[in-house]
Amino acid sequence: MDECSQHFTEKCGYEVGDSVFEGSPVSDACCRGLVSLGKTCQDLFVANALDSLSNAEKPQFLANSTKVWNRCVAVALSPSSSIYPVKVSNQKALDNCRIHFSKNCALELVNHISKGETVSDNCCRHIVHAKKPCHQLFLDWSLGYQPNVDRSRVFEKSNKIWNRCVAITVSPSLSAPTVKN
Incomplete structure (x- = not known):
């Protein structure tokens, strides 16, 4: 867990957590950072956060975690890797x-x-x-x-x-x- 958190900013950690638990958006930059860490690190972050929740809540948050991961992979693999206002x-x-x-x-x-x-x-x-x-x-x-x-x-x-x-x-x-x- 320490190895994962050393390579991910606190701001991005909160963004990903808020996305999994509250449905908030994750910035493209944080998505790219998450994907560069890998799925194992995301799973560790989420498992650590889920420890304090009841078993009834866990399946929904695990599903949300998968959705966040999939969206972030799509962003990271995008040829433009971001959507931006036209210059x-x-x-x-x-x-x-x-x-x-x-x-x-x-x-x-x-x-x-x-x-x-x-x-x-x-x-x-x-x-x-x-x-x-x-x-x-x-x-x-x-x-x-x-x-x-x-x-x-x-x-x-x-x-x-x-x-x-x-x-x-x-x-x-x-x-x-x-x-x-």
């Missing part, structure tokens, strides 16, 4: 991406990420037609206006919707989308 240098790329998205589709995507609403099959075809870099750039830009969002969960949802949309789009019965504004 001015990316504005031209964002403008080029916007021609592939209708306003309704953009709203569907944001509502899916923030509220869990469904993204239509037609919108999925637009997303895939625009390509993954546009999908990611659009989400980065959208998150620039939502500073208190759990970026690791957004990344996880973003990958799930991308995979779902690819599956829908490659179906032989579906054709390429037409953009409607």
Whole structure:
């Protein structure tokens, strides 16, 4: 346990603990730190914290711990390893991406990420037609206006919707989308 705690900041320890026990978000930096320590260290931290709880509470917190770990692995393995507000240098790329998205589709995507609403099959075809870099750039830009969002969960949802949309789009019965504004 001492070896694990020497390589993890107190701040990140609290973030991970708050995420497991209270559902609070974990920053990308702390996720990367946790993953670099390894699952064994996370399991030791959680087991130590669970010692003071009743057996009835433990299964839920162990499940939460697994969810936190999985989100952190997704963040750590992300090519960009973070979702960030679009910089001015990316504005031209964002403008080029916007021609592939209708306003309704953009709203569907944001509502899916923030509220869990469904993204239509037609919108999925637009997303895939625009390509993954546009999908990611659009989400980065959208998150620039939502500073208190759990970026690791957004990344996880973003990958799930991308995979779902690819599956829908490659179906032989579906054709390429037409953009409607």
